[in-house]
Amino acid sequence: MSLSKTLEEQSGLPSIRKYRATVRTRLALTYSALLTGSGIVLLGLVYAFMRFVPTYDLAPSVTPAATSIPGPTHGLETPETLFPDEGVPATPSGPASELLVTSTDQLLNLFLMVSLVVLSILTIVGIAVGWAVAGRVLKPLTYINTAVRSATQGDLSQRIGLEGPRDEISELAANFDTMLERLERSFAASKRFASNASHELSTPLATSRAMLDVALAQQEDPAVRKVLGRLQIMNERSIEITAALLELARVDSASTAAQVIDLAESAREVARTCQAEAAERGVKIQLLLEPSRVSGDPVLIRQLLSNLVQNAIRHNLPQGGQLSIQTSTNVQGQANLRVTNTGALLEPTVVQNLTEPFYRAAGRTSASGTKGHGLGLSIVAAIVERHQGTLELRAVPTGGLSVSVSFPSVSPESV
DSSP states (O other): OOHHHHHHHHHTOOOOOOOOOOHHHHHHHHHHHHHHHHHHHHHHHHHHHHHHSSOOOOOOOOOOOOOOOOSOOTTOOOHHHHOTTTTSOOOOSSOTTOOOOOSHHHHHHHHHHHHHHHHHHHHHHHHHHHHHHHHHHHHHHHHHHHHHHHHHTTOTTOOOOOOSSOSHHHHHHHHHHHHHHHHHHHHHHHHHHHHHHHHHHHHHHHHHHHHHHHHHHHOOOHHHHHHHHHHHHHHHHHHHHHHHHHHHHHHHHOOOOOEEEEHHHHHHHHHHHTHHHHHHTTEEEEEEEOOOEEEEOHHHHHHHHHHHHHHHHHTSOSSSEEEEEEEEEOTTOOEEEEEEEOOSOOOHHHHGGGGSTTOOOTTOOOOTTSOOOSOHHHHHHHHHHHTTOEEEEEEOTTSSEEEEEEEOOOOGGGO
């Protein structure tokens, strides 16, 4: 159970998934909100101080009055004639756009208007700066996300290698690199053990086969021959399991040689090869093949097809079994393969576990004399993962299994 679910259960709050903006957007808006909120508080304090604390004594504007000499002028020059502009009301000197404040209310209103304009500009600048700062802070997380995505696809060699001052994010990256390193060593040790054990077992098993063959040839007692026959069957089964383990180790360690393959042609060849075994078991093979291109290793793709077809033949109805192989290409250019066979009814809950090594669901346990080692679908899953494809197993309602494989579209560089 995840930590988030545990905390939700302890808090007693319902778990509701809602849409949320990205972390970068939320951080940018948070920075801007804090900056704008601080500006609003500062503006309110300054406005309150200017409103209630000081006492203003603003001098009213003075307009010089025009003067005249009473009585007739009799042609004398008056101030109006000498100074024609003296009778015009005086206007404030300076630019025409200059603001004239004549009262306390005008001063405070002017201060409030200018402050609101500055505050609006500050909000926009805060969002831009917050977006830039959040992007810089969260940039290391993109490296971590890339490494996580590579690890989920099976590439444990990816390392973050984050440099810079030590903080929470750098410690997270360092711990993640350490985890990937330990996982890589662990998986490599497991693969080496399986490969080495299979190699070591091959020689004694081959020796046991030769000894059993010689004993059967020299023994005439029916009871003893029966026991030796059972031992020979078990020995052959051990040899098959060893060979399958070697094949699985080879798939995990192989480097895919990218070649463009016609999946339909490969399926046709595999069906022709398995035709004899299908006829022996009374299974009819139906081919629904359309040209579909895959970029991958031809040997691994053929191994995938062989395992799927052999698995469908060996886990089918005793008589009148059906097997269909279908290839196609969807609108996205992805190559699709589907192998469907009749057989025993399978529980949908256990179908997904069929790719586990040596796992057998009820109704799929073969007889001791039947070929099969319990690793066929495990090898298929490893090959699909190697080619970055998707594998889906589905129980057929009337009985049997349907296996669907989807491969990535072929890039123009691979053609």
